[in-house]
Amino acid sequence: MDRRTIDPDLQRALIEAAHAAADAARDVILPYFRAPLVVDNKRPADFDPVTEADRAAERAMRDVFANLRPDDGILGEEYGATSGTSGLTWVLDPIDGTRGFISGTPTWGVLIALQDEHGVLLGVIDQPYIGERFVGGFGTARMSGPHGEMPLRTSTQTTALGDAILLSTFPEVGSPVERAGFEAVSKLCKLTRFGMDCYGYALVATGQVDLVIEAGLNAYDIAGPIGVIEAAGGVVTSWDGGVAHHGGRVVAAANAQVHAEALKILEPFNDSV
Known part of the structure; x- marks a missing residue:
C-alpha cells in the first residue's frame, strides 16, 4: 500500500x-x-x-x-x-x-x-x-x-555541535570502531549523557536535546522513534545518511544542520564495523 x-x-x-x-x-x-x-x-x-x-x-x-x-x-x-x-x-x-x-x-x-x-x-x-x-x-x-x-517540535535553535546535547543508551555504543565514531562526535558536543533508552528519542522530539547516536539496533528499537521524531521536524538516518528503519547504526537529530555536522564526523567510521 x-x-x-x-x-x-x-x-x-x-x-x-x-x-x-x-x-x-x-x-x-x-x-x-x-x-x-x-x-x-x-x-x-x-x-x-x-x-x-x-x-x-x-x-x-x-x-x-x-x-x-x-x-x-x-x-x-x-x-x-x-x-x-x-x-x-x-x-x-x-x-x-x-x-x-x-x-x-x-x-x-x-x-x-x-x-x-x-x-x-x-x-x-x-x-x-x-x-x-x-x-x-x-x-x-x-x-x-x-x-x-x-x-511536539524538535529544536531549531541549536545548529552547531558545540552547543548540542547528545544522548546514547550505552557508553560502549557498539563495536570499538563505532565507539570511536561516537566519541569523535561527543567530544565536540556541549554535553553527553547515557542510559536514556527510548526516552532519549522522545526528548529529541520535545526539543529538549539535539542528538541521539546509537549502534546495533534492531528494527523494533528504532521504528517508533523514527515516526515521532520525523513528524516533530527532526531527522533520523543511518550513520551514512541512509534509511534507519531496519536498525543498525542510527543518528537522530533535532534539525538538518546538527544532523549534517554529526554525519560529517562519523563519515570516516562508516567503512569499518
Whole structure:
C-alpha cells in the first residue's frame, strides 16, 4: 500500500489502533514495575534480559491489532513476525529498555510503529509510569502527560555541535570502531549523557536535546522513534545518511544542520564495523 493512498478516515483508524495498543500495554506492564520480578536472560554470553512484563505486553498489543486490524502484519521483539495482507506492518517493542525497567528507572517505554514497504508512517513512544505518550505521523506530532497535551517540535535553535546535547543508551555504543565514531562526535558536543533508552528519542522530539547516536539496533528499537521524531521536524538516518528503519547504526537529530555536522564526523567510521 502506498502511503499516499491512505485516506483520512483510515489514518484516524490507524492512530486509534495505535493508542488502543499502547493503552493495553500500559495496563499490563504497570503492575510489574518496581515489583518482585523474574528476569530471564535471552543471551547468556552477556546479558539481554526479558520478563513476563515484556511478553504479556506484546501479547496484549497483538490481541488489540488482531481485533482492530486483522489484515495487518506484525513484527514484535518477543514473538517475531506475523504476515498480513494489507501492506501495513506494526512494529512492536513491548518494553524498550528492559535493563532500565528491572532497575526501576523510568527511561524505558513501549514502542509502536506502523510501516509500509517504503518506511515508517506512524510512531508511538509511551512511558506508562510517568504517563507520557509521544505520537507522530499522518500530520500529527503531539505528546500528552502530566502537563496535559501539547504539540511536539524538535529544536531549531541549536545548529552547531558545540552547543548540542547528545544522548546514547550505552557508553560502549557498539563495536570499538563505532565507539570511536561516537566519541569523535561527543567530544565536540556541549554535553553527553547515557542510559536514556527510548526516552532519549522522545526528548529529541520535545526539543529538549539535539542528538541521539546509537549502534546495533534492531528494527523494533528504532521504528517508533523514527515516526515521532520525523513528524516533530527532526531527522533520523543511518550513520551514512541512509534509511534507519531496519536498525543498525542510527543518528537522530533535532534539525538538518546538527544532523549534517554529526554525519560529517562519523563519515570516516562508516567503512569499518
